[in-house]
Amino acid sequence: MTSTSTPTAASGHAPAPHYPIAIIGGGLSGLLLARVLIAGGVDATVFDLESGPEARGQGGMLDIHEETGQAALRTAGLHAEFRAKVHPGGEAVRVWDKAGTLVHDEPDTGDGDRPEIDRGDLRALLLASLPPHALRWNSKVTGARPLGAGRHEVTLADGTVFTTGLLVGADGAWSRVRPLLTPAEPAYTGISFIEFDLKDADARHPEAAAVIGDGMCFALGDGQGFLAHRETDGSLHLYSALRVPEAWLDAHDFSDTERTRRLLLDAFADWAPHLRALLDGAEDGFVPRRIHALPAGLTWDRVPGVTLLGDAAHLMSPFAGEGANLALADAADLGTALLAHPGDTEAALAAYESVLFPRAADTAAMSAASLDMLFGEDPTRRLVDVFTGAYDPQG
Numbered sequence: 001m002t003s004t005s006t007p008t009a010a011s012g013h014a015p016a017p018h019y020p021i022a023i024i025g026g027g028l029s030g031l032l033l034a035r036v037l038i039a040g041g042v043d044a045t046v047f048d049l050e051s052g053p054e055a056r057g058q059g060g061m062l063d064i065h066e067e068t069g070q071a072a073l074r075t076a077g078l079h080a081e082f083r084a085k086v087h088p089g090g091e092a093v094r095v096w097d098k099a100g101t102l103v104h105d106e107p108d109t110g111d112g113d114r115p116e117i118d119r120g121d122l123r124a125l126l127l128a129s130l131p132p133h134a135l136r137w138n139s140k141v142t143g144a145r146p147l148g149a150g151r152h153e154v155t156l157a158d159g160t161v162f163t164t165g166l167l168v169g170a171d172g173a174w175s176r177v178r179p180l181l182t183p184a185e186p187a188y189t190g191i192s193f194i195e196f197d198l199k200d201a202d203a204r205h206p207e208a209a210a211v212i213g214d215g216m217c218f219a220l221g222d223g224q225g226f227l228a229h230r231e232t233d234g235s236l237h238l239y240s241a242l243r244v245p246e247a248w249l250d251a252h253d254f255s256d257t258e259r260t261r262r263l264l265l266d267a268f269a270d271w272a273p274h275l276r277a278l279l280d281g282a283e284d285g286f287v288p289r290r291i292h293a294l295p296a297g298l299t300w301d302r303v304p305g306v307t308l309l310g311d312a313a314h315l316m317s318p319f320a321g322e323g324a325n326l327a328l329a330d331a332a333d334l335g336t337a338l339l340a341h342p343g344d345t346e347a348a349l350a351a352y353e354s355v356l357f358p359r360a361a362d363t364a365a366m367s368a369a370s371l372d373m374l375f376g377e378d379p380t381r382r383l384v385d386v387f388t389g390a391y392d393p394q395g
């Protein structure tokens with residue numbers, strides 16, 4: 001049974017509470033795993049460093065693919081809830097070159113297999129599918145150590161500890177669980193994003209809304225560009241992407257909105273005026289973000305009682321749009337494997353990892369190839385060839 005007591009201080013006399021299955025991280029992968037297990041009659045507890053479900057804006061749109069993300073939502077019994085939150089029109093795609101020519105304009109015909117959902121809506125429906133006792137907020141894991149026989153002791157930032165029979169690292173890019181399995185760490189991909197939003201776009205930023213259209217929009221050239229989405233709340237979410245050294249972000253103060261705007265306008269100095277003008281409307285400031293990835297094809301030897309899901313297992317650049325889909329697929333596969341092997345955790349983990357490793361390797365290679373395509377030579381022609389089926393970035 002899941003412990004219902006509060007974790008006790010390491011120095012206290014009471015024994016540390018024990019959780020049969022502890023999932024570290026309440027992102028998409030951790031929540032979906034908990035849902036599959038609990039719906040299957042197996043208790044699991046999710047520990048997240050956030051103070052609560054609304055602590056952090058989720059932002060961004062995700063297209064959820066039939067064979068991975070949607071299949072996982074079916075396994076979790078949540079596909080109907082997902083369909084109800086799909087963003088109509090969100091599968092539209094536009095591609096501009098830096099000279100300002102619209103080289104591809106594909107409407108959402110409503111029959112695509114990659115429906116878009118707001119990341120916050122997806123997380124909210126996963127959270128709503130769980131009983132409150134399955135979620136432990138304010139629980140930042142700082143470390144974990146093996147106790148033998150597949151058990152682990154987990155330490156939280158407030159000094160409390162607990163033990164678990166199965167430790168699942170669903171704690172994202174900078175996982176605290178991953179070192180139990182591999183010394184691998186994320187490395188900078190060479191691309192940095194500076195993100196910004198244009199609120200109430202149709203009324204307040206009609207020119208930008210007309211450039212971006214109803215769904216996803218790319219403007220690319222010379223190893224940089226804009227990647228943008230229309231969101232369900234009528235805002236536009238944009239990433240200006242630059243191929244810059246890792247230290248470049250440290251050299252600038254992005255909290256100064258006007259200086260950042262000038263910096264970006266300089267970086268896009270020879271771009272078409274209507275593309276540069278996308279930067280004009282950013283009122284709420286700019287947020288810098290380096291894009292990191294784990295080595296493609298990362299695996300580890302089986303270590304009793306611990307495994308990884310999602311970005312913790314295979315962080316990759318977002319340019320194939322697969323990270324969230326894989327996170328959901330991993331979670332469904334691990335949950336299914338655990339339900340199929342009651343009482344034999346190691347058999348379940350081996351079965352899960354035999355699917356995880358090759359799938360993640362293929363997709364990481366695809367993400368790396370997509371990065372080269374978007375920020376390499378002749379990006380708009382190659383991207384349009386992908387959308388028309390004439391080019392396979394992995395081929």
Ligand SMILES: Cc1cc2nc3c(=O)[nH]c(=O)nc-3n(C[C@H](O)[C@H](O)[C@H](O)COP(=O)(O)OP(=O)(O)OC[C@H]3O[C@@H](n4cnc5c(N)ncnc54)[C@H](O)[C@@H]3O)c2cc1C
Nearest residue numbers: 025027028029049141171172310311318321322323324325
């Ligand atoms: C800019 C950008 C755009 C993207 N666009 C797409 C896209 O279009 N399509 C797509 O499929 N994917 C996309 N991705 C990738 C996608 O966001 C991730 O792959 C996905 O969110 C991974 O889910 P996860 O559950 O593994 O990890 P996360 O979503 O990162 O969740 C990890 C959770 O762990 C918690 N946590 C972290 N550390 C600790 C700790 N020490 N203790 C306790 N809790 C902890 C965090 O609070 C968080 O809730 C994008 C990523 C980026 C950066």
